[in-house]
Amino acid sequence: MPIGSITSMALAATAVVLTASVIAGTVTMVIIFQIETEGVNMTAPPTISTTTEGPPPAMRLPKNLIPERYEVFIQPHLYSQIIEVVNETSPNQTMLFTGYSTVYFNCFLPTKSIYLHSRNQVISNPMVKEIISRNEVKVDSFHHHTDGSDFLEIKLRESLKLGHNYSLYLEFSGDISENLEALYVSTYTKGVPSDVVDPNSMRYLAATDLEPTDARKVFPCFDEPEMKAEFDVAVQQRKSMSAIGNAAIADRNVIDVDWELTKFHTTPKMSTYLFAIVVSELKEKCTVYEHQPVTMCIHARPAAIEAGHTEYAESISRKILDFYNGRFGITYRLNKLDQVALPDLNPAAMENWGLVTYQEAGLLYEEGVSSLLHKEVIATLIAHELAHQWFGNLVTMKWWNQIWLNEGFASYMSYFAVDYVEPTFEIEDVFIMSDLHTAFEEDALASSHPLSVPQDDIQRTYEIIEMFDTITYSKGAIVLRMLADVITQTTFNKGINSYLKAFALQNTDQNDLWEYIQKAVQEDGGNTDVAEMMDTWTNQVGYPVVTINTTSGVIYQKHFLFNDTAESRLMWHIPIRVMSNISDASPVPDWLTMESATKDPFQSKKGEWILANVNCTGYYRVNYDPDNWQRLLNQLTTNPNRIPVMNRGQLVDDAFNLARAKMVNVTLALNFTQFLVNETAYLPWESAVRNLKYFVLMFDRSEVYGPMQTYLRHQVEGLYDFFSNYTDNNAVPQKHSLQHNQITAIDVACSNGLPACLEMTTRLYGDWMKPNSTNKIHSNLRSVIYCQAVAQGGKKEWEFAWEKFQSSSETSEKEQLRVALSCTKKTWLLNRYLEYTLNPEKIRLMDVASTINYIANNAAGQALAWNFIRAHWDYVSLGDGAMLIEGVTRRFSTQFELEELERFNATYELGPANAAVHQAIEQTQVNIQWVREHQEIVLDWFEKAVKDYDL
Template sequence: MFNLQSVQLNQVLTTDQFGSTSAPVRLQSGSSTNMPSKSGMSKAFAVAFVVLTVSVIAGTVTMFILYEIQMHGVNATAQPTFPATTEPPPPVLRLGKSVVPVRYSLSLRVGLYTRIIQEVNVTSPNQTLSFSGNSTVHFRCAQRTNSIFLHGLDLLVSDPQVKHTDTGRTVGSSLKKPDKKSRFLEVGLKDFMEVGEHYSLTLSFEGELSENLEALYVSQYREEDLEYEEYTDGDRFLAATYLEPTGARKMFPCFDEPEMKAEFDVKIIHRRDTTALSNTKEQETGIVDEEWKFTTFQRTPKMSTYLLAFTVSEFRSVRSPVTDERVEIQTFARPEAIAAGHTAYASEITRKILEFYERRFQIEYELNKLDQIALPDLDPAAMENWGLVTYQEGHLLYEEGVSSMLHKEVIAVMIAHELAHQWFGNLVTMKWWNNIWLNEGFATYMSYFAVDDVEPSFKMTEVFIMDDLHEAFEEDALASSHPLILAEQDVETPDAISGLFDAITYSKGALLLRMLADIVGESTFNEGINRYLKDFRFGNTDQNDLWDSIERGRHFKFGQSVENLMAPWTKQAGYPVITIDTTNGEIYQKRFLFSDTAESSLVWHIPIRFMSQHMSESELVWLTESGPVRKEEFISKDSEWILANVNSFGYYRVNYNLENWQRLLHQLETKPHLIPLMNRGQLVDDAFNLARAKLVDVTLALNSTRFLRHETEFLPWESALRNLEYFVLMFDRSEVYGPMQAYLREQVRGLYDFYRTDTENSSVPVGHSEQHNQINAVMLACANGLPECIEMATYKFAEWMEPNGTNTIHPNLRSVIYCQAVAAGGRAEWEFAWDKLQSSSDTSEKEQLRGALACTKKIWLLNRYLQYTLDPDKIRLMDVASIITDVATNSAGQALAWNFMRAHWDYVSQGDASLLIQGVTSRFSTPFELEELERFADVYELGSGVRAAQQAIEQTRVNIEWVNNNKDAVLQWFEAHTEEERYH
C-alpha cells in the first residue's frame, strides 16, 4: 500500500487574490523540496528530470535531486468565520459538501518512451518521467460558497477557470495561498456560487511518474524476444496507474473521496508506437504529429476516483472465447507472454467467472468491455479498476510445464476476487473507507463460490475458508486489533486508510458474511445481497444498508434485527471463545485474547451449530449473554463427545472440559472420519491457540497432533503445520528444537512414504488437496532432517546443476525442493539458483527461485541477498518486502533481516510496511528483542505500519511470557514422545 504521510502546500509564485488565472501552486507530500522522491532508475531519467524543472520554473536554478522524503504531521487550523449562508471550510482531513462533482473531462499527456533507441550514429533521446494535462470538473453547487476545495498532491497546478455552465459566464478565480497546514487545493472565487446551479472548474497540471508503484507510475521490464534487436536494447517501459485508496490526487486535481462519484471522459496523449487502455472502450484515436497520437475513451459510469485507470504500453492481447457479444474480454501482457500462450488460462476462466456473477447477482456487468493486464510491477497483487483490472504478472500468467499446477488456484481466486469487485466496490461503493470491508469482505467471500463453480475439481472451498479463519483469528486475538468498522473520524489520514487493508477487513469480513448466510439461510442471504446491489446501484452505502436489505427478505424470527445481531461482530474488536462443560451443560463466552491479562466485558450473539457422537445432523442453539448458562443439549450422555461449531460456520473458538477434549482426541486417533473434515483441522487449531492463551495445558495441544501419523488428508495436516510453526519460531534457537525435530520427523514419515513414489518420480497425485499435502510432506520431512527426503532434494537439484543438465523436478515441487537443496548446500547451489533467477523470463520460476535463495544457512549469502534488494536492477521494489520476510523466517537470517530493515527503512518500506514488520518480528521472544522493537516504533516513521508495530509489540510480550511458562513442559513432552512415536 501507500506510504503517505500528512501534506503541506508550497506556493511557487504569487499573484493578485482574484483574477482569471493565477500562478501555479504545488501541494506536496514532502517537507523541503518541490519534487517527489526518486529511487534512481537511470541517468537518462535524471537528465529528463532536469529538463522538466527548467521548463516549469523559468528563472530558477537547475536542480538534480535524488532524495528520500521526510514526512511531517499536520495540526488542525482555526476555521475563519464565513457568512451564515456559506459552508465553513472543510475539516483538516475531509472535504466539505459545498460542491458535488458530476463529470470530469481529463486530458493527460504521458511523456514516457517505452523503448530507448540505440541506432548507430543517432543520438538517443533522454527518457522522461513527466506528465501534464488539464482537467475540467463539472459540478453542482450544494451550498452557497465562494471557495472550492479539492485534492491535488505532488502536482504543479495552475490556470484555474471557473464558469457557470448554463450561461457560460466566467467567475473570477485564483489558486489561493492556503495555510501550510492545509492538505487541500483551494480555488478562491470573486463571486459566490448559488445553490442548485451548475459550474465547471478547469485546471492545468504537471507532475512526474512515480517510481514507487503508486498513483501514475513507471514500470520497467526486459523484452526477451526482440523484434528490432539491431536497433534497441531489451529494456522496455510502461506507464500504469494504481489509485486506491488516495492516489488519484497525485495524478490530477480531483475530489478524491469515494462518495464523490462522477463520470469520466478521458483522453490520453501518448507516443505513436504505444497503446493506451482505460476503463472503457476506445472511442477515437488520431495522430497529433510525427511523435504523438491521442486516444479518447467512452464515458465511464458514475464511479469513485480511486477506480479510474489507464496504461500506456507496447503490450499485446488475446480475446476470451466469445459466448456473449455484449462484453468483449481481452487479456494484455508482454508480447512474448502472449505469443507463448501464458494468458490462455486466465482468458479461459474470466468469462466463466463473469457469467457466474451475473447469474448470482441477477445484474449484468455494467460495461461493454473488460480488460485485464499482467503488469511487471504492481503493489498490491491486483486492483479492480472498473473495466481495466490490473494484476501482478505472477497472479495472471500461467506457464505450462513451469508453473505449478496449483498456481491455477492462485489465478482463479485472484480473478474471482477482482471481478466480484465489479459489483461490490465499483457498482456499489462504501460511503467512506471505514466501511471498506463491504468491498473486500464480499469480494473474498464471493470468490469461494466463483472458483468452486468454474473449477469444481479443485474442491478448495474448505481450504480457502480455513486459510481465512487462520489469518483473521491470528490477528484478531490481539488487544491491539481493530473492529471491522471504525468511526469515520478514526480513518481519515491516508496511512490510517491504508492500514485497514488487512486480514480483519478481508478475511474476517468474509467469514462474518458466511456466518450470517448460515444463520438466515443461503436463499434469504442471496436475495438480500441482490436487493442491496439493485437498490444502491451507482451509489454509496454503509453496513446498515446491507443489514436492511437482508432484513427485508428474512423468513424467520430470531427476536432481533440483523443489524442488532451483527453489531457486536462488526463494531467490536476481537472474537469470542465459548467454553462448554459437557458434564453439566454449562456454557459461557468471553473475548479470546493471547494475553490473559487483558480484560474484556464484550458479549456477542453466538450461533452454536453442534453435534454429538450419535447425531446424524447438527442442531443450532444461541448464546446471547456472557453466561454461564445451562443448556441441556450440551450434557454428554453415555460418555459421548460433543462437537460445537460444526464445519466452522461461526467466527469463534471452542473450549471444552478436559473429558470431552480427551474423547474428541481419541476419536481423531481411532475413527477420525466421524468428525467433519473442517473440524478435524479446527480442533487442532483451537487446541493450539487455547494453549497459547493459557486456557488449556500446552500438552493437550501437542496431543492433538498424535493422530497425524495415520492422517493423509490435507486440512488436518495444514492446520497442524500452521500451529507448529509458532513452536518452531519460539524454540528453534533453544534446546527444545532437537527433540521437536525428532518427533516431527517420525510423525511425517508415514505421509512422506505415502507420496514417496510420486515424489521420487517427479509426478503428483490427481487431486489438488493431495497435491498440496505432497508439498507439505516434502517440506516437513526435509526441514526436520528425514534423510531420504534431503537425499532426494539434493540429488534432483544436482542433476539440474550438471553441465547441460535439465530440470526434471515437477513444477509443483520446485519451490520446496529448491529451498531444501539450497538449505543443504553452499555457495555453488546458491549462485546457481541466483543465475537462474537472473536469466529466467518465466514469472513462476522466478518466484520459486526468489523464495529458495532465502533458504540458505550461510549467513554471508543471506547478507548478499539482502543487499541485492537495494538494487532495482536485481530485485523489483514490489518483491523487496517478501524477500526480507523470507530471510527473517530463516533462523540463520532473522537477526540480519531485522538489522537490515531498520538500516534501510526509507527504501524497503515503500512496499508493504505492515508485512515487513509482522514478518521480521515474528520470532521475537526475548526482553532484549522487545526493547529494540519498542525503540524502533518510537523512532521510525512507520506510516501505514503503525498498527502492525503495535501488534508486534503486543505479540512479543505474549511470546516472552508464553515461552517462560511453557518451555520446560514442551521440552519434556517432545522428549517423552519421540521414542514413543518411533515405536509406533
C-alpha cells in the same frame, strides 16, 4: 536500475524532445478543451436549506460541492525505450506527465472557496465558470494546504450560488513515479531471456494504481469514495505505444510524427480510486463474451501472449463473469473488460472498473513450469477482482472505515466463483479455513480493530491504508459466511442481490446492507434480527471463545485474547451448531447471547463427545472440559472420519491457540498432534504445521528444538511414505488437497532431517545442475525442492539458483527461485541477498518486502533482516512496510528484542506501518511471557515423546 536513476534520466532529456512535446501537448489541450466544453449536461438545482459557510473538516472535504463529471486529458512524456543516448548517464527518457482537467459540479451550499485534492503536482491556470450563463467566476488565489490534508483550495471573488452548476478547469504537471504509486513507470524485456543483455530489448510502460488516495497525485479531484462522478478521458501517448482506460476507446487520432491521441467513452459514475490508464507496448488477446456484448481482453508482454501464458486466465474469466451475472441478477455494467499483467504492481491486483491490473504471477500460467496449484492462485485472484466490479465498483462504501464491504464481500464471493469454474479443485474448505485462521491470529490481539471503525478514527492516508489488512479481507468474508449459514444461503443471496440493485452507482454503509438482508429474512419467514446479531461482529474488536462444560451443560463466552491480562466485557450473539458421536449436526443453531443458552444440547451422556461449531461456520473458538477434549482426541485416534475434516483442523487450531492464551495446558495442544501419524487429509496437517511453526519460531534457538525435530520427523514419516510413490516418480496426485499435502510432507520431512527426503531433494536438484541438463523436477514440487536443496547446499547451489533466477523470463519459475534463495543457511549469502533488494534491477520494488520476509523466516536470516530494514527503512518500506514488520518480528521473544522494537517505534517514521508495529510490540510481550512460562513444560513433553523412538 538503482533508486533515483529514472528521475535523473528525466532531468537529462534533450531540450528539442521536450520542447516539441510541450508544444504538441499544449495545442492538443486547447483543441480538446474547446470541443469538450460544448453540450454540457445540466442538473436540476437541488432543494436544500441555506446555511452559513464554515471551514472544511480537518481531513475531509466539505459536502457543499458535489462533482458530476470529469474531463481529463493526460500526456505521459514517457518513451517506450531508450532510443538516443546523449552521454553515458543521460539517455532521452523523461518521467514528466502533463495534462488538464475540467470537473463539473453542483453547488449545495454557497461558498467562496473550492476544496479538492491535489498532491505532488504543479497546478496552474484555474478557471471557474457557471454552466448555464457561461459566466466566469473570478479566482482570487489558490494554494495547497500543508497540513497533510492534500487540499487544494481555490478562493473566489464571489460566492458560488446554491443549486447552480459550475465547472473548474485546471492544468497540472507532475513526475511519473518510480515507487509503484499513482502514475508510475514499469520496465520489462521485450523478448526471450537472452534479450536481458541487449539494451534495445528494454521497454518502459506507465500505469496507474490509485487505491486508496493516489488519484490526487494524477489529477486534481474530489478524491473521496462517496464523491462519485462520470469520467471522459483522453490520453496522448507516443505513437509506438497504445493506451487503455476504464471505458472502451471512442477514437484514436494521429497528432504528429511523435504523438497519438486516444479518447475513451464516458465511464459510469465511479469513485476516483477506480480511475485507471495503462500506456504501453503490451500485446493483447481478445474474445467476445457470448452472453452479452462485452469484449474481454488480456494484455501482457508480447512473449507471454505468444507463448500462450494468458490462456488459462482467459478461459476462466468468461466463466467467472458468467457466474457473477447469474448470481447477482445484474449484468456486468461495461461493454469491455481489460485485464492486464503488469511487470510491476504493488498490490497483487487492483479492481479498476473495466481495467483490472495484476502482478504477472497473478494472471499468467505457464504450462509445464507453473505449479498445477498455481491455477488456484490465478482463479482466486480473478474471482476476487471481478467480484469487485459489483462489490466496490457498482456499489461502494461511503468511507474507508467500512472498506470491508468491498474486500470482505470480494473474498467471500471468490469461494463460490472458484468452486463454480474449477469444481475438481474442491478447495472451498481450504480457502475458508485459511481466511478463518488468518483472521483469528490477528484478531486475538488487543491492538486489532473492528471491521467497521468509527469514521473519525480513519482520516489520514496512513490510517486508511492500515484498514487494508487481514481483518478487512478475511474476517469480513468469514462473518458473511456465518450470517449466510444462520439465515440460509438462499435468503442471504436474495438480500445481497436486492441490495446491489437498490444502490447501483451509489454509496452505502453496513446499515444499508443489514436493511436489505433483513427484508429478505422477513419475506422468507425468518426471525433473525440481522443488525442486532451482526453489529456485535462488525462494530466490536476481536471474537469470543465459547467454553462448554459437557458434564453440567454450562456454557459461557469470553473475549479471546492472547494477552490474558487484557480486560474486556465484550459480548456477541453467537450461533452454535453442535453434533456428537450419537447425533448429527443440529439443523438450526442454538444462540449464545449475554445470557447462557439452554444447557440441554451441550450436556453429554455417558461416553458421548460434543463437538460445537460444526464445519466452522461461526467466527469463534470453542473450549471444553478436559473429559470432552480427551473423548474428542480418542475419536481422532481411532476413527477420525467421524469428525468433519474442517473440524479436525479446527480442533488442532483451537487447542494450540487456547494454549497460547493459557486457557488450556500446552500439553493438551501437543497431544492433538499425535493422531497425525495416521492422518493423510490436508486440513489437519496444515493446521498442525502452522501452529507448530509458532513453537519453531519461539524455540529454534533453544534446547527444545532438537527433540522437537525428532518428534516431527517421526510424525511425518508415514505421510511422506504415503506420497513416496508419487514423489519418487516425479508425479503428483490428481486431487488438489492431496497435492497440497504432498508439498507439506516434503517440507516437514526435509526441514526435520528425514534422510529419504534429504537424499531425494539433493539428487533431483543436483541432476538439474549438471551441464546441459533440463529441469525434470515436477512443477508442483519445484518450490519445496529448490528451497530444501539450497538449504542443504552451499555457495554452488545458491549461485546456480541465482543465475537461473536472473536468466529466466518465466514468472512462476522466477518466483519459486526467489523464495528458494532465502533458504540457504549461509549468513553471508543471505546478507548478499538482502543487499540485492536495494537494486531494482535485481529485485523489483514490489518484491522487496516479501523477499526480506522470506529471509527473516529463516532462522539464519532473521537478525540480519531486522538490522537491514532499520538501516534501509526509507526504501524497503515503500513496498509494504506493515508486511515487513509482521514478518521480521515474528521470532521476537526476548526483552532485548522488545526494547529494540520499542526504540524502532519511537525513532522511525512509520506511516502505514504504525499499527503493525504496535501489534508486533503486543505480540512480542505475549511471546516473552509465554516462553518464560512454557519452555520447560514443552521441552519435557518432547523429550518424553521421543524417548522410545529408534534414533
